[in-house]
Amino acid sequence: MASTLMYYKENKELVKEMTNEEMKNIIKSGEGVLWLDLLKPEKSEMDILENIFELHPLTLEDCINTITRPKIEQFDNYMFIVIHAASTTPRSQRVRTIELNVCLGKNFIITIHQEPIKGVGTAVERTQKNHQIMSKGPDSLLHLVIDSLVDNYIPVLDVMDYKISNIETQVLANPTQKTLNDIFAAKKDILYLRRFIGPQRDTINFLSKENFQFIHNKRKVYFRDVYDNMIFINDTIDNYRDVINGAFDAYLSKVSDRTNEIMKMLTIIATIMMPLTLITGVYGMNFSHMPLLKWHGGFYIVFVVMLFIGIGMLVYFKRKEWI
DSSP states (O other), X not given: OEEEEEEETTTTEEEOOOOHHHHHHHHHHTOSEEEEEEESOOHHHHHHHHHTSOOOHHHHXXXXXXXXXXXXXXXXXXXXXXXXXXXXXXXXXXXXXXXXXXXXXXXXXXXXXXXXXHHHHHHHHHHHHOTHHHHTOHHHHHHHHHHHHHHTHHHHHHHHHHHHHHHHHHHHHOOOXXXXXXXXXXXXXXXXXXXXXXXXXXXXXXHHHSOOTTSOGGGHHHHHHHHHHHHHHHHHHHHHHHHXXXXXXXXXXXXXXXXXXXXXXXXXXXXXXXXXXXHHXXXXXXXXXOTTSSOTXXXXXXXXXXXXXXXXXXXXXXXXXXX
């Protein structure tokens, strides 16, 4: 599915529908600003990219295979940028990323993605409400799209922060197997997000510092602002990693303490039972002549002795603060 936005500098008109021939003429003339957004592009739309916009076959391949890390590539008539948006799954709230491929030319910008991206939708709405955004050039639209994508990382971080806070509460209160599963799930999300945050931060840094043919120098300061946000996001992810590692260590410590308490109680019980077992074992031997064996009060005497031994050992352990 494709939607086209075209801004005419002459009459300040925003056109939403264009033919292939009109797009081709606009690209050749270098006038106006053309924004082509492709969601799940079909073969006919990929042919438009190849024949009208003359994109390189490697670029087309990267647009189809959405497993590319963030990067920037320069070609004769455009530059190719790969960035990623972040979101969470509806039910499990697991972190996921969506790849966005951007081609930036002299008077056009192409955004290609396989799933709807909230940041792109936000940029489209803002452009439709304020046509002057397109009058500033395609590099201004590039900044608008990237800035919207980065802003949408904040709700994802809020979800991760909420989950990590719950994990810390569980660890301190009553850690269970579910707590351990939540720790590993959060750790997996953090590592997954860090795979893209670092390269994406460097990519935006290149846009803010390096000289590119299709990005004006005055636009670099805007990308520098986005880069500052990426640094904040990267630092936040690193903090989450440290916190979740600390939660995992605390979980192991709590489980170890609980195990030690259980082992201590079992050891105390076993220690108390040892002399009692010795006494019952002795009087359980099958000898004919044993003290108190045939006396009618022998059982009660032995029982009282065993009771005093057990109570005495408990009192001793209590004084030693072992229990």
